[in-house]
Amino acid sequence: MSAENLKELAGMLLQNVLDPELGISIVDLGLVYGVDIEESTLRVTMTLTTPGCPLHDTLTDAVRRTLERMPGIEEVQVDLVWQPAWTPERITPEGKRQLGWR
């Protein structure tokens, strides 16, 4: 599977990682900044809506568990970053629809 296909698959799988409060995927909330692949290592760069958000252990573990089953991936690294800061503008149209803004 090509790197591009793997990135696409990763994006699809991350749709299953939901914010427990909102019930919306971290992708639609705009929390995932990027997915990169270097050989068999997949690196996810993501943020949270609040700096130092204390549930980062739970969500970063969830991202790792979700992606480590991908074919050809031996290691998943999750980098939690605070710059650029998350803003509501990052929410996808689907995320906005689920948040009640039609």
Added chain:
Amino acid sequence: MIALAAKSTTAPYQVPAGFVLTSTLFLMGAVLLLALHPDGFSSYRHPVTLAFTHLLLLGFGTGILIGSMHQLVPVILEVGLVRAWWGYAVLGLWAVGVPIQVFGFLQYQPVLIAMGGGLVSVALIWFAVHMFLVFRSTRKWSVVATSLVWVTLHLLTTPAVGMLQALSMQFGNYDPVRLQTHAVLGLVGVFLISIAGVGHKLVGMFTLSHGVKPRVLGLNLWVLNIAILSDLIWPASTLPLLLLAALLMALDAKNLIAKRVKKQLDVGVRHYVLGMGFLVASILLALGGLWTMALTLFAGFLLLVITGMLYKILPFLVWLHRYADQVGKTQVPTLKDMFNEKTADAAMVIFALGIVATVFHPAGLWLIAAGLVPYLSVLTEVMYVRRKP
């Protein structure tokens, strides 16, 4: 992302859960006690009134506050608790002390009042020492954190004055003015400051509010503390200051809601907004000298705001305990899946109607008691029912 706590940084699940469970028992005891003995409305120093007040405020309100702070303080300060197991000791001392003290009030036995109050005081001192150690270890400071420092301080000043009063009943030098100081420290120092601070944080989290600076809260902390001081120096200014504080709390909530990302107001925020209305009405009635009505509405404000926040805090607590390790492995429920919001709304409406009815007649307390049924149903559903995601 909305979150209340990570497992690794907060008290064990059993500590906040134990506070919630025991506090709920105290709430039920308080409502049923006054409903069965409405003569308590005749005087604020009636044994039933004193027992009711301590069950409601020291039992229910303080219990939920302390339990939640074990969960929230690490979140707000972004540090772990220093000694998480201390929570068990605080829970045990408080849970034993409150009933002894309440029994002492009902039987008019100053020794039991002092004994129960002493146990609770030790619990609160222990809790305060723990919190101050946590405050000291943080590098992340905020206005909300400042509010929690004030709350922790007043969790010491309030029982200190109360214990002085209890001991003076036994040994002499009883001063009725001290009772008012005790009440102001508790109602304003502990409850209004904690609701202003924690409310700012929680309403922001529950609405996914973005870009509201805590200036109004910062100003309000000054107003609330000056109101406490003014009660000692110039009591005539206390109520106008409290009215200003209540309006600032409402303004803060309005600002947060206006900047929300989540369109629909969830059940906790609906409770909060309604509670703010009760608070403002309560202070207006107090300004008019209608103290019994005012205090009834104030109790209603606390009931609505605290139960509303609990509908968010408890599901998150249980979710972390039960499902956090499962995320990514299997499908897990969201917080909304964990209880029926319509049941929580029913509790809110019945409580609100009951409070308004009680303002006019003590029989309204039975309506509040009826509201406990859906309230307990929600808590039971959250804690014990494993819904299919």
